[in-house]
Amino acid sequence: MPNQRNAGASWMPNDPKVGSTLDRLHNESKHDRIVIMQAFPTGLLALIRGRSWFEAVSPWLKYTYVKVGYEAGELMYTTARAINARRIIEFGTGFGFSTIYLAAAVRDNGGGTVITTEIEPTKAQVARRNLADAGLEHFVEIRTGDAMETLRGAPAPVDMVLLDGWNEAYIPLVKMLTPTLRHGSVVFADNVKFFKNALRPYVEHMRNPQNGFVTTTLNAGSGFEYSVYLPTNGR
Ligand SMILES: C[S@@+](CC[C@H](N)C(=O)[O-])C[C@H]1O[C@@H](n2cnc3c(N)ncnc32)[C@H](O)[C@@H]1O
Numbered sequence: 001m002p003n004q005r006n007a008g009a010s011w012m013p014n015d016p017k018v019g020s021t022l023d024r025l026h027n028e029s030k031h032d033r034i035v036i037m038q039a040f041p042t043g044l045l046a047l048i049r050g051r052s053w054f055e056a057v058s059p060w061l062k063y064t065y066v067k068v069g070y071e072a073g074e075l076m077y078t079t080a081r082a083i084n085a086r087r088i089i090e091f092g093t094g095f096g097f098s099t100i101y102l103a104a105a106v107r108d109n110g111g112g113t114v115i116t117t118e119i120e121p122t123k124a125q126v127a128r129r130n131l132a133d134a135g136l137e138h139f140v141e142i143r144t145g146d147a148m149e150t151l152r153g154a155p156a157p158v159d160m161v162l163l164d165g166w167n168e169a170y171i172p173l174v175k176m177l178t179p180t181l182r183h184g185s186v187v188f189a190d191n192v193k194f195f196k197n198a199l200r201p202y203v204e205h206m207r208n209p210q211n212g213f214v215t216t217t218l219n220a221g222s223g224f225e226y227s228v229y230l231p232t233n234g235r
Pocket residue numbers: 065066067068091092093094095096097098099117118119120123145146147148164165166169
C-alpha cells in the first residue's frame with residue numbers, strides 16, 4: 001500500500017483541509033501495527049480453534065484504524081466522480097478515513113449524502129470530529145450500531161457502496177442493499193486478498209451472473225473487489 005498521497009490526484013492540493021486531515025489520520029494509524037501485534041496470539045488461537053478472528057481480537061481493534069490506503073481512497077473518489085455518485089453507503093466508518101474520500105466526491109459532484117455505519121460508538125464520535133476537521137460533516141450521516149440494523153431500509157437509489165467492516169457481514173449486507181442499487185452502481189469491498197479464504201464466498205457471490213454484477217479484483221487496499229451492478233433486466 002503506498003505510503004504517500006498521489007501528488008497527481010488533482011483535487012487534493014485544492015483542498016488543504018481534506019488533505020491535512022487525511023495525512024494526520026494516516027500518521028496516527030501507524031500505531032495500528034503495535035496493537036495488531038499485541039492481538040496476534042489471541043487471533044491465531046481463535047483461528048486454530050475454529051472461532052471468529054474478529055470476535056477474538058475485537059477488544060484491540062477498538063483502537064485501530066485498519067483503514068483503506070490513499071490509493072484505494074483515490075480510486076473510490078475518482079470512481080464516485082465518474083458515475084456522479086450522490087448517495088453512497090459505507091459499512092465500517094472506523095475513524096472516517098475512507099468516509100472523507102467518499103464525502104469529498106459527493107460534495108464535488110454537487111451535493112448528496114454518504115450514509116456510513118460504525119458499531120463502536122467511540123469510533124463514530126471521533127469520525128464525526130475528523131469529518132468536521134475536513135469540512136465535510138454536512139455530507140455524511142453516521143449511523144451508530146450494527147450495519148444489519150442501521151442500513152435496513154436504506155433509501156434508494158444508491159450509487160456506490162463500500163464494504164469495509166468485518167467479513168461475516170459482506171454477503172448479508174450486499175444481499176440487503178442490492179434492491180437499492182441503480183443500474184451502474186459500484187460496490188467496492190476491501191480485504192478480499194488479505195482474507196482470501198474468508199471472503200471467497202463473497203467474491204463467488206459477486207461473480208455469479210445471476211446476482212447481476214460484473215466484477216474484478218484489484219490490487220488496491222488489501223485486495224479491492226470492484227463490482228458494477230448491471231442486472232440483465234436493465235433496471
Ligand atoms: C476496517 S475498519 C473501517 C476502516 C474505514 N473504512 C477506513 O478506511 O478508515 C472496520 C470497521 O467496521 C466496524 N464494524 C465491524 N462490524 C460492524 C458492524 N456489524 N456494523 C457496523 N460497523 C462494524 C468496526 O468497528 C471497524 O471500525
